[in-house]
Amino acid sequence: MRRRDLCSSTQSQALGVRTTTPAFTLNIPSEANHTEQPPAGLGARLQEAGVSILPRRGRPTSTLEKKKKPHLMAEDEPSGALLKPLVFRVDETTPAVVQSVLLERGWNKFDKQEQNAEDWNLYWRTPSFRMAEHNSVKPWQQLNHHPGTTKLTRKDCLAKHLKHMRRMYGTSLYQFIPLTFVMPSDYTKFVAEYFQERQMLGTKHSYWICKPAELSRGRGILIFSDFKDFIFDDMYIVQKYISNPLLIGRYKCDLRIYVCVTGFKPLTIYVYQEGLVRFATEKFDLSNLQNNYAHLTNSSINKSGASYEKIKEVIGHGCKWTLSRFFSYLRSWDVDDLLLWKKIHHMVILTILAIAPSVPFAANCFELFGFDILIDDNLKPWLLEVNYSPALTLDCSTDVLVKRKLVHDIIDLIYLNGLRNEGREASNATHGNSNIDAAKSDRGGLDAHDCLPYDSLSFTSRMYNEDDSVVEKAVSVRPEAAPASQLEGEMSGQDFHLSTREMPQSKPKLRSRHTPHKTLMPYASLFQSHSCKTKTSPCVLSDHGKAPDPQAGNFVLVFPFNEATLGASRNGLNVKRIIQELQKLMNKQHS
Numbered sequence: 001m002r003r004r005d006l007c008s009s010t011q012s013q014a015l016g017v018r019t020t021t022p023a024f025t026l027n028i029p030s031e032a033n034h035t036e037q038p039p040a041g042l043g044a045r046l047q048e049a050g051v052s053i054l055p056r057r058g059r060p061t062s063t064l065e066k067k068k069k070p071h072l073m074a075e076d077e078p079s080g081a082l083l084k085p086l087v088f089r090v091d092e093t094t095p096a097v098v099q100s101v102l103l104e105r106g107w108n109k110f111d112k113q114e115q116n117a118e119d120w121n122l123y124w125r126t127p128s129f130r131m132a133e134h135n136s137v138k139p140w141q142q143l144n145h146h147p148g149t150t151k152l153t154r155k156d157c158l159a160k161h162l163k164h165m166r167r168m169y170g171t172s173l174y175q176f177i178p179l180t181f182v183m184p185s186d187y188t189k190f191v192a193e194y195f196q197e198r199q200m201l202g203t204k205h206s207y208w209i210c211k212p213a214e215l216s217r218g219r220g221i222l223i224f225s226d227f228k229d230f231i232f233d234d235m236y237i238v239q240k241y242i243s244n245p246l247l248i249g250r251y252k253c254d255l256r257i258y259v260c261v262t263g264f265k266p267l268t269i270y271v272y273q274e275g276l277v278r279f280a281t282e283k284f285d286l287s288n289l290q291n292n293y294a295h296l297t298n299s300s301i302n303k304s305g306a307s308y309e310k311i312k313e314v315i316g317h318g319c320k321w322t323l324s325r326f327f328s329y330l331r332s333w334d335v336d337d338l339l340l341w342k343k344i345h346h347m348v349i350l351t352i353l354a355i356a357p358s359v360p361f362a363a364n365c366f367e368l369f370g371f372d373i374l375i376d377d378n379l380k381p382w383l384l385e386v387n388y389s390p391a392l393t394l395d396c397s398t399d400v401l402v403k404r405k406l407v408h409d410i411i412d413l414i415y416l417n418g419l420r421n422e423g424r425e426a427s428n429a430t431h432g433n434s435n436i437d438a439a440k441s442d443r444g445g446l447d448a449h450d451c452l453p454y455d456s457l458s459f460t461s462r463m464y465n466e467d468d469s470v471v472e473k474a475v476s477v478r479p480e481a482a483p484a485s486q487l488e489g490e491m492s493g494q495d496f497h498l499s500t501r502e503m504p505q506s507k508p509k510l511r512s513r514h515t516p517h518k519t520l521m522p523y524a525s526l527f528q529s530h531s532c533k534t535k536t537s538p539c540v541l542s543d544h545g546k547a548p549d550p551q552a553g554n555f556v557l558v559f560p561f562n563e564a565t566l567g568a569s570r571n572g573l574n575v576k577r578i579i580q581e582l583q584k585l586m587n588k589q590h591s
């Protein structure tokens with residue numbers, strides 16, 4: 001088969017939108033072929049052409065399949081080799097953007113009236129799946145949740161797990177979560193802490209936040225300073241209130257960082273380079289703790305506030321920025337945004353390590369987490385919570401910009417990694433990953449920079465490179481991203497407030513501190529940069545098996561981050577070893 005023929009058909013199927021992940025499955029009807037693999041030669045040629053080959057062991061062809069006109073017929077292949085669109089399954093909880101992105105990519109929606117119960121490739125829904133559903137997943141299927149991950153996403157469980165890690169591996173590593181007490185069990189400890197602090201502070205106030213362990217969207221939250229205002233119920237946590245948040249235009253904000261774990265065994269973590277910054281819509285004011293519009297950054301709260309539509313100082317209209325705009329803003333203040341970003345990556349790894357050993361094995365699934373991170377005015381990041389099924393609703397243009405591409409990139413990522421990590425180890429499935437590589441090669445190789453919505457994100461690629469000499473080889477010099485004119489426009493005529501303690505008197509000089517901008521592919525010492533390669537899959541590492549791909553769209557691999565951690569995540573997770581490596585890395589980077 002000629003590659004060009006197939007690719008052009010693929011593109012037309014995808015309605016000319018994105019063709020990174022081919023939207024086709026090679027379906028070898030079971031009557032014709034009962035093996036996992038297509039005939040020798042066919043697989044290789046189709047994979048080269050960017051077609052995913054998802055085996056369907058012995059499954060009888062459904063009536064619909066027989067009736068349905070194939071989208072593509074491989075012209076020089078044995079009769080019966082049909083190319084069909086991939087099929088997604090949704091329910092009433094599935095975010096609309098997921099469905100629209102998949103349709104845009106040429107996928108078909110699963111119809112249980114018409115199709116065989118197993119005729120789908122991806123099931124995406126908001127709640128978790130039952131273990132029985134995980135156990136019955138087929139080699140060609142993916143689920144958007146991994147079992148056991150709610151240990152991280154309930155606020156009380158998160159606090160307990162991180163406390164355990166602190167005991168095991170030292171407080172210095174795990175001091176990124178504000179001091180937390182789980183009610184009612186920690187009530188006496190909290191009371192003791194509260195009064196001890198009061199004594200120490202004298203007339204100064206201490207601030208606490210009380211949050212329901214299981215609720216989200218800012219519901220049921222209470223901020224207090226005086227003990228008599230403290231009311232709680234079962235399943236609440238009380239946490240030190242970060243009273244010195246980084247303020248922008250005197251508004252509090254927090255970061256929503258998207259993290260995708262494509263496998264726990266072996267552990268594989270990606271961080272999304274774009275994200276959201278969510279603002280409170282009234283100015284931060286510690287003298288009024290009851291004003292949720294000033295103290296909570298949830299958009300579900302702020303979008304109903306009177307100030308939401310107003311043009312606010314520095315932040316403008318609405319209550320969201322993209323992460324890239326936020327980092328551009330920090331850079332304009334000469335803030336070391338790269339160091340902050342590294343700290344966030346470390347925090348993500350350390351948090352996931354807290355549950356990774358106890359997560360049950362499951363094949364063909366992934367988990368998208370939403371990490372909520374608050375930055376204080378010393379630029380220290382604090383983990384507030386980890387969200388399960390982070391909101392994918394499109395409330396504003398910033399949401400559209402970030403979340404649509406996020407879903408596209410998740411699909412790219414799971415078809416690059418998910419189908420060859422746990423899936424392969426567990427079921428010995430033979431899914432290839434070369435579909436993506438071939439698709440990349442069609443575009444002249446994946447150039448990470450092309451995928452980034454903002455050049456300013458390039459800093460995120462400069463991670464974890466231990467061998468500087470190798471790193472230098474992977475450097476590409478690019479112009480500074482957020483054009484000064486754009487930033488200037490955003491900032492003109494406004495005051496700038498970077499700190500709760502001290503506000504600068506003058507407008508910052510806009511400069512390119514990082515010019516020319518260096519971009520390093522992550523782990524250059526370990527993995528070849530994709531942009532340097534066209535078609536081959538990522539390097540195979542000695543006897544540890546294949547290394548995960550370093551990047552898919554805006555997703556960047558943060559774990560494993562070197563050969564030692566790759567080894568320590570195979571054949572059981574050696575958390576102690578991983579922590580040692582991380583500690584070494586942090587010492588090096590922070591020094």
Ligand code: ADP
Nearest residue numbers: 178215216217218219240241242296297298385
């Ligand atoms: P929810 O799941 O209800 O969104 P969060 O823990 O994310 O709960 O808290 C909601 C908001 O409250 C956060 O987005 C942040 O603005 C604020 N917040 C939460 N915890 C703290 C804290 N410890 N210090 C300062 N602000 C906090």
